[in-house]
Amino acid sequence: MASSTVEREPSEFKLPVPNLDNVGLNCEWGLGQQLHVFQTQKPPANTSDIGELNLGVENQSIFDIRWNAEMHDIARKLVNESHNIFVMLQGQVKSLAEPALDAQLRKASKHYRGVLKACQMELIQLAESCEDAARKLKYETYIQEFEIVQLIWSLCQIIFIDVAPGGLILTALLDWLQWHFPEGKYLAKEVCQEEQSCSHPKYWEAVFRLLLQGNTENVRLLLSLHTHSQADSFIAVDELLRKMPHWTYQHAQSAAEFEMKWRHWREECIRRYEAGEFAAYPELEMVVQVLCGDEAVFKELRDSCETWYHHLISKLLYQNPTVRLTDLTFHIKSSQAVFIQTGLNSQELDNILQAAFEFDIHQVIKDTCTFLSNPSWWFVAHLADLLHHCKQLDPQKLPFGSNLREYLLLEYATALMSHESLWQVGVDYLDFCSIFGSSYLESYIEHIPLDNERKALKVLHICEERKLILQAQSVCKIMGMKCLQQERLGSALSWFLRSKDAVVIKQVTNKFLTEYCEQGKFSHLDLIDHLGPSMLITNSLTFLGKYREFHTMYDKGDLEGASSLLLSLISSRLAPKTFWMTLLMDALPLLNLPKVILNIQQTYEIMHCLEELQRDGTTSYKTLSEAEVEKAKLLRVALKKNLSRAIIEGGSIKVES
Amino acid sequence: MDEYSVRFVAKKISKIRWRPKLDQKGPQSRTFATGTWDDQNNSVALWQILDRPITSENGDAESLLVHEPQKVFETSHSGDVMDMQYVNHDMMAVASSTGSVSLLKHRPNTEAVTTVCTWDKLHQFKLGGSAPCTCLATRDEWIASGGEDGKAVLLAIEQRTPLQTLDKVDSCAINDLSFLKQSEIITVNSFGQLKTFDIRQDTSKESQIFSVTETHTPLLCVDRHPGQPHIVATGGDDGMLTIWDLRQEKFHMTLMEAHTGPIWEVKFHPLYPNHLFTCSDDGSLWHWDCTACASDPVQPFMSSKGKSYST
Numbered sequence: 001m002a003s004s005t006v007e008r009e010p011s012e013f014k015l016p017v018p019n020l021d022n023v024g025l026n027c028e029w030g031l032g033q034q035l036h037v038f039q040t041q042k043p044p045a046n047t048s049d050i051g052e053l054n055l056g057v058e059n060q061s062i063f064d065i066r067w068n069a070e071m072h073d074i075a076r077k078l079v080n081e082s083h084n085i086f087v088m089l090q091g092q093v094k095s096l097a098e099p100a101l102d103a104q105l106r107k108a109s110k111h112y113r114g115v116l117k118a119c120q121m122e123l124i125q126l127a128e129s130c131e132d133a134a135r136k137l138k139y140e141t142y143i144q145e146f147e148i149v150q151l152i153w154s155l156c157q158i159i160f161i162d163v164a165p166g167g168l169i170l171t172a173l174l175d176w177l178q179w180h181f182p183e184g185k186y187l188a189k190e191v192c193q194e195e196q197s198c199s200h201p202k203y204w205e206a207v208f209r210l211l212l213q214g215n216t217e218n219v220r221l222l223l224s225l226h227t228h229s230q231a232d233s234f235i236a237v238d239e240l241l242r243k244m245p246h247w248t249y250q251h252a253q254s255a256a257e258f259e260m261k262w263r264h265w266r267e268e269c270i271r272r273y274e275a276g277e278f279a280a281y282p283e284l285e286m287v288v289q290v291l292c293g294d295e296a297v298f299k300e301l302r303d304s305c306e307t308w309y310h311h312l313i314s315k316l317l318y319q320n321p322t323v324r325l326t327d328l329t330f331h332i333k334s335s336q337a338v339f340i341q342t343g344l345n346s347q348e349l350d351n352i353l354q355a356a357f358e359f360d361i362h363q364v365i366k367d368t369c370t371f372l373s374n375p376s377w378w379f380v381a382h383l384a385d386l387l388h389h390c391k392q393l394d395p396q397k398l399p400f401g402s403n404l405r406e407y408l409l410l411e412y413a414t415a416l417m418s419h420e421s422l423w424q425v426g427v428d429y430l431d432f433c434s435i436f437g438s439s440y441l442e443s444y445i446e447h448i449p450l451d452n453e454r455k456a457l458k459v460l461h462i463c464e465e466r467k468l469i470l471q472a473q474s475v476c477k478i479m480g481m482k483c484l485q486q487e488r489l490g491s492a493l494s495w496f497l498r499s500k501d502a503v504v505i506k507q508v509t510n511k512f513l514t515e516y517c518e519q520g521k522f523s524h525l526d527l528i529d530h531l532g533p534s535m536l537i538t539n540s541l542t543f544l545g546k547y548r549e550f551h552t553m554y555d556k557g558d559l560e561g562a563s564s565l566l567l568s569l570i571s572s573r574l575a576p577k578t579f580w581m582t583l584l585m586d587a588l589p590l591l592n593l594p595k596v597i598l599n600i601q602q603t604y605e606i607m608h609c610l611e612e613l614q615r616d617g618t619t620s621y622k623t624l625s626e627a628e629v630e631k632a633k634l635l636r637v638a639l640k641k642n643l644s645r646a647i648i649e650g651g652s653i654k655v656e657s
Numbered sequence: 658m659d660e661y662s663v664r665f666v667a668k669k670i671s672k673i674r675w676r677p678k679l680d681q682k683g684p685q686s687r688t689f690a691t692g693t694w695d696d697q698n699n700s701v702a703l704w705q706i707l708d709r710p711i712t713s714e715n716g717d718a719e720s721l722l723v724h725e726p727q728k729v730f731e732t733s734h735s736g737d738v739m740d741m742q743y744v745n746h747d748m749m750a751v752a753s754s755t756g757s758v759s760l761l762k763h764r765p766n767t768e769a770v771t772t773v774c775t776w777d778k779l780h781q782f783k784l785g786g787s788a789p790c791t792c793l794a795t796r797d798e799w800i801a802s803g804g805e806d807g808k809a810v811l812l813a814i815e816q817r818t819p820l821q822t823l824d825k826v827d828s829c830a831i832n833d834l835s836f837l838k839q840s841e842i843i844t845v846n847s848f849g850q851l852k853t854f855d856i857r858q859d860t861s862k863e864s865q866i867f868s869v870t871e872t873h874t875p876l877l878c879v880d881r882h883p884g885q886p887h888i889v890a891t892g893g894d895d896g897m898l899t900i901w902d903l904r905q906e907k908f909h910m911t912l913m914e915a916h917t918g919p920i921w922e923v924k925f926h927p928l929y930p931n932h933l934f935t936c937s938d939d940g941s942l943w944h945w946d947c948t949a950c951a952s953d954p955v956q957p958f959m960s961s962k963g964k965s966y967s968t
Contacts, residue, residue, distance in 0.1 A: 073667040420695065420696065421696045453830050455695060487784055491807075526850065
C-alpha cells in the first residue's frame with residue numbers, strides 16, 4: 001500500500017482524546033482500509049498486565065478510522081457490473097488460445113467502456129434531476145471523473161489493445177476525438193436549426209470544429225446551407241472535400257496506395273489555393289488552408305481544438321495521415337508548444353495521455369493512480385489486468401513480490417473488502433491474484449462482522465470453497481461462542497459441531513449437564529435425542545447422548561438395558577467429576593428394585609466410583625449440601641444391600657450350574 | 658421467454674417477490690418487490706416491468722419487445738431484509754434482522770408502499786438483545802414468523818398483539834417455515850431438522866421431527882406442495898434438495914444432489930406443482946421438472962450471486 005501513497009499528501013486527523021503523558025495511541029487492523037484506534041499506556045505495557053491497565057481515563061472509546069471507503073450508488077453499480085466482465089474474462093484467459101483470446105480481450109475492453117458510459121449517463125440524469133446544489137456539484141465531479149477515465153481508457157485501447165493492422169492509427173484516433181469532443185457536433189446541430197444558418201455567430205466555428213475532426217460529410221452539409229453556397233468558391237471547396245481520401249480498414253487498399261492518392265489530392269488543394277480560387281471568402285480560404293495542412297492555420301485554430309492532443313491528431317490528419325503508431329511521439333512536442341501558454345488543461349491528465357502516446361504504459365498507470373481520487377483502483381486494476389493479458393505489461397516481479405497486475409488488483413480488492421457490502425465482490429478479485437490473493441483473503445475474511453446466521457453461512461461457504469479450513473473453523477467458533485454467551489446452547493452446539501472442536505463442545509455439554517443437575521430435566525431434547533453419529537465426535541458429547549439414552553430406556557422400563565448403560569457410563573469415567581454424584585444417584589432406584597439387576601462386579605464398580613469421588617479432595621464432594629450427603633449415605637446402604645443380595649443370588653446361580 | 662434482461666443494482670438483494678395478481682384470471686403480474694441485505698442503509702424497492710420495443714438487428718420491420726425492470730419506488734428498511742411475503746394483493750410482510758416484522762401496503766393509484774404496522778422486537782434472545790427474524794409464512798390473514806431465537810410467532814394483520822407465541826419451537830435457529838394447513842406449520846432449523854406443529858394443540862411439543870442426514874447440515878428453506886400438503890421440499894446448506902413425504906414414517910424422503918452452494922430458496926410453482934425452482938449461493942437458479950418424478954434438473958439457469966427467485 002505504501003509505495004503509491006507516498007506520493008500523496010498525508011492527511012491528518014485529530015482524535016478527540018485528552019493528551020496525557022503516559023497515554024499513547026495504539027491501533028488494530030480492521031477490515032481492509034480501516035483501523036481501530038484506541039488509547040494505551042506509553043510505553044506499551046506487558047501484555048500480561050493489560051488487565052490492570054489504568055489510563056486514568058474513564059469511558060475509553062475505540063475509534064473507527066476508514067479511508068476511501070465511501071462509494072456512491074452509481075459507482076457500486078459500476079463495481080458490480082464490471083465484476084461480471086472481469087470474472088468472465090479470467091475464465092476466457094484460462095481456456096482460450098491466442099487469436100480467439102485477442103478478440104475477447106478487445107471485447108472486454110469495449111464492455112468496460114460501455115459500462116462506464118452507461119454509468120456516466122445515469123449520473124448525468126441524476127445531476128439533471130437533482131435540485132440540491134451541493135449534491136449536484138458532487139455529481140458533476142463524478143461525471144467529470146468518469147469522462148477522464150473514459151478518455152484515458154479509450155486511448156489506451158487504441159494504442160495498446162486494439163492495435164490496428166499495419167500500425168496506421170489515425171482513423172481510430174479520429175473516432176476517439178469525435179467521441180470525446182462532441183462540441184462540434186452540438187454546435188452544428190444548433191446552427192442547422194437556425195433559419196439562416198450562416199448568420200449564426202458560431203457557424204464558422206462549427207465548420208472548423210468538424211473539419212478538424214475529419215468529419216467532411218457534415219462540413220459539406222454545413223457549407224451547403226450557406227447563402228452563397230452556389231458561388232464558385234463554395235462549389236470548389238465542396239469538390240475538394242468530397243474528393244478527400246479517407247483511410248478505412250474495409251477498403252482493400254495498401255497504405256502506399258492510399259498515401260499516393262492523398263498526396264495527389266493535397267497537391268490539388270495547394271494548387272487551387274495558390275491560384276486564389278477562394279480569396280473572396282476568408283473563412284473558406286482558411287478551410288482550404290487546413291486541407292493543405294498549413295502549419296500557421298493550425299495555430300490559429302488552436303481554440304477549436306481545445307487540447308494539444310486534439311490539435312496533434314487534427315494536424316496529423318492533414319499533414320501526415322499515414323503516421324505510424326511508433327512515430328506519434330515525434331509530433332507531440334510541437335502540438336504541446338502551441339498550448340503551452342494557455343495553462344488551461346490539467347497538467348496531470350496531459351502527462352498521462354502523453355505517456356500513452358509515448359507507449360509508456362507503466363507511467364500511465366502510475367500517474368493515473370495518483371491523479372484520480374476514489375475509486376481510482378477500479379480503473380487501474382481493470383486496465384492493468386487487460387494489458388497484462390495482452391502481454392503489454394512487464395510480467396516481471398516488483399520488488400515486493402508480485403507483478404504490477406496483481407499489485408493493483410490487490411489494492412482494488414482491498415478497497416472492496418473494506419466496504420460493508422461489496423466484500424463479496426472483493427473475494428472474487430482476490431481469487432485471481434495467484435501470489436498473495438489467498439493470504440490477503442485469509443486475513444480479511446476473519447474481520448468480516450458476522451451479524452446473523454445467514455451471513456455467517458455465506459462467509460463460511462466462501463472459506464470452505466477455498467479450503468481455508470482454519471478460517472472456516474474460526475467462523476463456526478465465533479458464532480458458537482456468541483451463542484454460548486447468550487446462553488443459546490442449542491445454536492452453540494450446532495455451530496460447534498460444524499467446527500468439530502472438542503474443547504468448545506465440552507463447554508456446551510457441561511452446561512447441559514449443569515442445567516440438568518439444577519432443574520432435574522434436560523432442555524434441548526430435540527437436539528440431544530437426535531445427535532446420531534455426531535455423538536462420537538468427542539467424549540463429552542458421547543456421554544451426554546448416552547446419558548440421555550439411559551433416561552429414555554429407564555422411562556420406557558427397559559431396566560436391564562438402562563442399568564448396564566449406566567454402569568458403562570460410570571466405569572468409562574467420561575463424565576465431568578462434578579456430575580459423578582448425579583450419575584451415582586441415578587443408580588439408587590436401580591439398586592432398590594425388587595429384582596437384583598446389578599451383579600457383584602457391577603456393584604463393586606459403583607462402590608469403587610463412590611470411593612474415588614470421596615477420596616478426591618479437589619472435587620465438589622466436600623461442597624455437597626446436607627441433603628446430598630444424606631443421599632450419599634443412602635446410596636451406600638443401598639449398595640451394601642444390593643451387594644449382599646447379589647452375592648446370595650450369584651451364589652445360588654453357581655450352585656445351580 | 659428466451660431473452661432476458663439484466664439490470665445491475667447497487668445493493669445486494671436478499672429477496673425478490675412477485676406482487677400477486679388481483680384475481681386469478683387477471684393478466685400476469687408486472688410488479689415485483691426486492692429487499693436488500695448487508696448494507697448500511699437497506700431498502701425495499703418496487704420494480705415494474707416495462708416493455709420497450711426494439712428493432713431487431715437485421716433491420717426487421719417487426720419489432721421485438723424487451724422487458725425491462727424499472728425501479729419505481731424505494732423505501733429504507735432498518736436491518737437486513739431477511740424475508741418478504743405477500744399476504745394478499747396489497748399487503749406485504751417484511752422480516753428484519755432487527756427482529757421486527759413490518760407490514761407494507763401498496764397505496765392505490767400510486768407506485769408507493771407505506772408501512773401500515775410494525776411489530777417490534779418480536780424475536781429476542783433469552784438474555785435480551787434482538788434476534789434476527791429469519792422467515793415468514795402467510796396464510797389468509799395470518800402471518801407466521803420464525804427467528805434465530807428458535808421462536809415462532811403468529812400474527813394477524815389487523816392486530817397489534819401477536820395471536821400466539823410458540824416459545825419452544827426450536828433449540829437452535831429456525832431458518833424457514835411454512836403453513837401446512839390452517840393450523841399446522843412446518844419449520845426447518847440449523848440442526849438439519851424438519852418439524853411440524855399443530856398450533857391448536859399444546860404448542861410446546863412438536864408433533865413430528867425429521868432429520869435429513871446424520872451430519873446435521875442446516876436446512877435453509879422449505880416449501881409445501883400446493884396440492885398435496887403432505888409433500889414438502891427443503892433445501893440444505895450443502896446444496897441438497899430433499900423431497901419429503903410426511904405421511905410415511907420410514908423412507909420418507911428423496912435426496913437429490915443439486916447445487917454446489919447452499920440453497921437459499923425452494924418454491925413449487927403454484928399452478929403447476931410438478932415444477933420446482935431452487936436458487937443457490939453458487940449463483941444458479943434451477944428448474945426441476947418432477948412430471949416424471951425424475952430428478953434431472955431441466956436447465957440450469959445462470960443468475961447472479963445472492964439473488965433469489967420466486968413464483
